[in-house]
Amino acid sequence: MSDDLAIETHGLTKRFGERAAIDGIDLQVPRGCAFGFLGPNGAGKTTMIRTLLGLTHASAGSMRILGHPVPAERSVALRRVGAIVEEPRFHSHLSGRENLRIVAAVRGAETDARIAPALARVGLSERADHKVKSYSMGMRQRLGVARCLLADPLLLILDEPTNGLDPGGIQEFREMIRAMVEQEGRTVFLSSHLLDEVEKICDAAAIVDRGKVVTQGPIAEISRGGDARNELIVGVDDVELALRTLATNELVQEAQRSDDGLRVVLNGAPDTAAGVNTTLVRAGVGVARLEPVRHSLEQRFLEITSRLDEQAPDEVRA
Amino acid sequence: MTAIALRMTGADFLKLRKKRSTLIWALVLALLPVIVLFVVRAILHSSTPSEHPPAGGIDGFHTGLRLLGGLFFGPLVAILIGVEAGTTDASNGVFRDLVVTGRSRLALFATCVPAALLLCWTVITTGYALILLGTFAFASNLPTPSGSLILNSFGFLLLASGVLCAVAVGFASLTTSKPGAIIALIAWQIIASPLISSIKELGSARDFVLSQGLAHFSPLSVVMGRGDNISMSGGKALLVVVLWLVLFLGLGAWRTRTMDA
Numbered sequence: 001m002s003d004d005l006a007i008e009t010h011g012l013t014k015r016f017g018e019r020a021a022i023d024g025i026d027l028q029v030p031r032g033c034a035f036g037f038l039g040p041n042g043a044g045k046t047t048m049i050r051t052l053l054g055l056t057h058a059s060a061g062s063m064r065i066l067g068h069p070v071p072a073e074r075s076v077a078l079r080r081v082g083a084i085v086e087e088p089r090f091h092s093h094l095s096g097r098e099n100l101r102i103v104a105a106v107r108g109a110e111t112d113a114r115i116a117p118a119l120a121r122v123g124l125s126e127r128a129d130h131k132v133k134s135y136s137m138g139m140r141q142r143l144g145v146a147r148c149l150l151a152d153p154l155l156l157i158l159d160e161p162t163n164g165l166d167p168g169g170i171q172e173f174r175e176m177i178r179a180m181v182e183q184e185g186r187t188v189f190l191s192s193h194l195l196d197e198v199e200k201i202c203d204a205a206a207i208v209d210r211g212k213v214v215t216q217g218p219i220a221e222i223s224r225g226g227d228a229r230n231e232l233i234v235g236v237d238d239v240e241l242a243l244r245t246l247a248t249n250e251l252v253q254e255a256q257r258s259d260d261g262l263r264v265v266l267n268g269a270p271d272t273a274a275g276v277n278t279t280l281v282r283a284g285v286g287v288a289r290l291e292p293v294r295h296s297l298e299q300r301f302l303e304i305t306s307r308l309d310e311q312a313p314d315e316v317r318a
Numbered sequence: 319m320t321a322i323a324l325r326m327t328g329a330d331f332l333k334l335r336k337k338r339s340t341l342i343w344a345l346v347l348a349l350l351p352v353i354v355l356f357v358v359r360a361i362l363h364s365s366t367p368s369e370h371p372p373a374g375g376i377d378g379f380h381t382g383l384r385l386l387g388g389l390f391f392g393p394l395v396a397i398l399i400g401v402e403a404g405t406t407d408a409s410n411g412v413f414r415d416l417v418v419t420g421r422s423r424l425a426l427f428a429t430c431v432p433a434a435l436l437l438c439w440t441v442i443t444t445g446y447a448l449i450l451l452g453t454f455a456f457a458s459n460l461p462t463p464s465g466s467l468i469l470n471s472f473g474f475l476l477l478a479s480g481v482l483c484a485v486a487v488g489f490a491s492l493t494t495s496k497p498g499a500i501i502a503l504i505a506w507q508i509i510a511s512p513l514i515s516s517i518k519e520l521g522s523a524r525d526f527v528l529s530q531g532l533a534h535f536s537p538l539s540v541v542m543g544r545g546d547n548i549s550m551s552g553g554k555a556l557l558v559v560v561l562w563l564v565l566f567l568g569l570g571a572w573r574t575r576t577m578d579a
Contacts, residue, residue, distance in 0.1 A: 089410060098332060
């Protein structure tokens with residue numbers, strides 16, 4: 001158990017009858033990063049968050065939040081945690097400010113002073129005294145974040161936070177999350193089924209499927225998977241000449257024809273691509289394109305989940 | 319701890335007093351019957367004074383008290399407010415957002431009881447003030463209630479509405495369904511209780527009807543419907559009231575502590 005971790009679980013399991021919604025999850029979320037909890041719908045993401053926050057009891061396993069064992073020290077652990085579980089809900093007959101006052105009353109007297117700054121931080125100061133029933137979905141999401149900020153959170157737990165936001169709202173939200181991590185040093189644990197969202201916001205992630213964590217680590221490592229090769233797409237005017245030239249080049253491990261020209265696997269680091277370019281040009285090959293192959297999280301995610309489908313074709317998705 | 323409890327009670331009171339539909343219905347139930355009572359009696363008296371006595375005085379006071387505290391309109395007010403207090407967080411989906419603050423679930427339950435009582439007693443007191451106004455304004459030459467009767471009656475109203483309101487908070491927290499809790503409590507209070515009280519074959523089992531326990535503390539006979547006032551000792555009446563409170567507040571607290579948020 002390490003205090004450097006914002007969230008740490010061992011063998012965390014939640015069963016509903018015979019069905020395990022989360023099944024023996026071991027998770028380590030480092031402090032001071034945006035961590036994506038990525039999985040398809042029904043993979044167990046929300047159940048994991050609900051279990052972490054004590055909204056439902058774990059069937060087995062142990063967990064620590066900000067270094068405190070939960071549920072033994074739950075009230076201390078959650079004192080500096082802000083969370084949005086599923087969609088943010090409010091008393092719609094009250095104003096945004098009144099809704100925050102209610103949560104501030106529960107959190108403690110020191111929280112009152114954070115209401116106005118929290119509303120300002122999410123850009124809701126002008127609408128704070130309007131009833132929540134007049135708010136758009138995007139405004140409710142922002143009010144949900146303001147409610148989280150009342151805790152002056154070291155850890156923010158956000159469940160599918162961009163659901164219902166328009167593209168402008170999503171962009172704004174991403175920037176806010178990054179600022180919280182980079183400028184304020186907070187940890188953000190973000191569950192999502194949107195690969196692009198996790199890739200753009202998060203530093204590290206865990207992929208969960210059918211209640212199990214399949215892989216976890218920095219986004220770049222997960223995207224590459226076990227394949228750490230540096231690969232180039234090379235567009236040339238003479239493919240045959242290029243292949244003959246590269247066949248004997250020490251910078252190149254492997255070169256083969258592809259739909260977009262050549263696929264070249266390098267022996268060294270990505271910066272050796274310049275050497276490949278020089279070699280081809282000196283040999284009289286016109287190079288129109290030289291682009292590193294980018295391993296996307298989406299590609300890796302689909303690889304993992306399709307492999308699981310092959311392994312357990314009859315298994316009903318949790 | 320006390321300061322936090324006061325702040326949380328204040329927050330719960332804010333939720334309730336801003337719930338316009340509940341507040342308006344509670345005020346209508348507490349005030350309208352009293353207004354209708356005195357207006358109708360005043361019209362009857364002015365049209366045929368020989369047959370109808372003045373609207374106020376001790377008789378008007380007694381009738382008004384039966385309306386408000388007589389286990390009918392007052393209880394409806396208490397049930398409406400108590401059920402709203404017991405279900406408002408869950409029905410609005412914000413219970414989980416309060417739970418994730420780390421605050422104990424029992425504290426979340428406990429602070430909504432005094433908030434509900436505060437609003438319930440405010441409404442009941444307004445209704446009682448109206449009864450007193452009618453009693454004295456339309457008394458004419460009739461005797462008026464004494465100071466002690468006024469105080470005792472007020473105390474009874476607060477006790478009866480408060481106990482029922484607290485029971486409603488517990489029951490509503492147990493069921494977490496606002497419509498279900500309202501229907502069940504009104505059916506119990508308005509239909510089942512008088513009916514059970516009227517079945518003499520049930521013997522002393524009838525003593526455990528809440529209305530009978532509460533009626534013991536009324537300075538005037540206030541039990542409505544077919545049920546008679548069942549005589550019982552003060553200790554037994556107190557025991558009945560305490561049992562109801564312990565049972566339903568206990569069940570509400572248990573449910574709040576254990577349910578998935």
